[in-house]
Amino acid sequence: xxxxxxxxxxxxxxxxxxxxxxxxxxxxxxxxxxxxxxxxxxxxxxxxxxxxxxxxxxxxxxxxxxxxxxxxxxxxxxxxxxxxxxxxxxxxxxxxxxxxxxxxxxxxxxxxxxxxxxxxxxxxxxxxxxxxxxxxxxxxxxxxxxxxxxxxxxxxxxxxxxxxxxxxxxxxxxxxxxxxxxxxxxxxxxxxxxxxxxxxxxxxxxxxxxxxxxxxxxxxxxxxxxxxxxxxxxxxxxxxxxxxxxxxxxxxxxxxxxxxxxxxxxxxxxxxxxxxxxxxx
Numbered sequence: 001x002x003x004x005x006x007x008x009x010x011x012x013x014x015x016x017x018x019x020x021x022x023x024x025x026x027x028x029x030x031x032x033x034x035x036x037x038x039x040x041x042x043x044x045x046x047x048x049x050x051x052x053x054x055x056x057x058x059x060x061x062x063x064x065x066x067x068x069x070x071x072x073x074x075x076x077x078x079x080x081x082x083x084x085x086x087x088x089x090x091x092x093x094x095x096x097x098x099x100x101x102x103x104x105x106x107x108x109x110x111x112x113x114x115x116x117x118x119x120x121x122x123x124x125x126x127x128x129x130x131x132x133x134x135x136x137x138x139x140x141x142x143x144x145x146x147x148x149x150x151x152x153x154x155x156x157x158x159x160x161x162x163x164x165x166x167x168x169x170x171x172x173x174x175x176x177x178x179x180x181x182x183x184x185x186x187x188x189x190x191x192x193x194x195x196x197x198x199x200x201x202x203x204x205x206x207x208x209x210x211x212x213x214x215x216x217x218x219x220x221x222x223x224x225x226x227x228x229x230x231x232x233x234x235x236x237x238x239x240x241x242x243x244x245x246x247x248x249x250x251x252x253x254x255x256x257x258x259x260x261x262x263x264x265x266x267x268x269x270x271x272x273x274x275x276x277x278x279x280x281x
Contacts, residue, residue: 024052025280039070048080057088082114091121109138118153144179147172151185162193196227214243218264230271237268
């Protein structure tokens with residue numbers, strides 16, 4: 001959204017303006033553009049967005065008031081006002097601005113996504129999930145975070161919506177492929193609704209496809225241990241240790257892998273019967 005604004009600033013000021021400039025430099029360029037073109041709308045919207053990113057919310061709202069006076073019917077003013085109010089922790093006012101935007105422009109995926117975030121803050125998760133539905137339908141290129149946010153909104157509405165949340169994640173996986181964040185969340189949600197077998201089936205699919213399955217094998221061991229399947233849990237933990245043993249010394253000694261190994265060994269020690277452990281060289 002900001003990129004095209006920076007192009008406008010560069011053209012109107014003759015300055016070299018890019019996203020690599022500091023926010024202060026970009027704000028200076030926006031003010032210069034406004035001085036040269038006092039009745040132009042886009043430089044004021046750009047300045048408001050820059051002030052928002054700078055954390056100066058009052059200045060951003062003043063910029064948007066001026067933009068609204070220049071073009072009262074322009075929908076973008078309401079969109080940017082909604083973003084500012086969201087960042088300023090004023091979700092009720094943000095939702096009003098974004099709802100008005102969407103009355104003017106019903107096809108506006110960014111507006112639906114922003115309103116969904118406001119509704120989450122207002123503890124209206126089902127309404128937020130509906131807004132994410134519209135975001136996903138209207139977005140020309142699928143965005144994994146939208147599917148994830150919609151699923152979390154459904155999950156926040158109560159355990160009775162976990163199945164709907166999982167179906168939505170599966171929809172995203174079918175469209176975009178096996179994205180780990182979506183797969184991990186489906187597994188978590190299956191466990192939350194007490195479907196251990198379904199969670200394990202999904203986890204096994206991930207393990208089979210993973211180039212580095214050690215963390216997933218450890219998670220499977222934890223799930224099996226919680227389900228009382230001690231021998232299967234031991235086997236999964238030991239497979240995870242075996243995968244770690246195959247790593248180079250440099251990779252195995254990274255903090256993440258060292259922590260994983262320690263966690264696996266601790267989990268094995270906590271099982272009712274000691275497992276035959278694999279010592280890493």
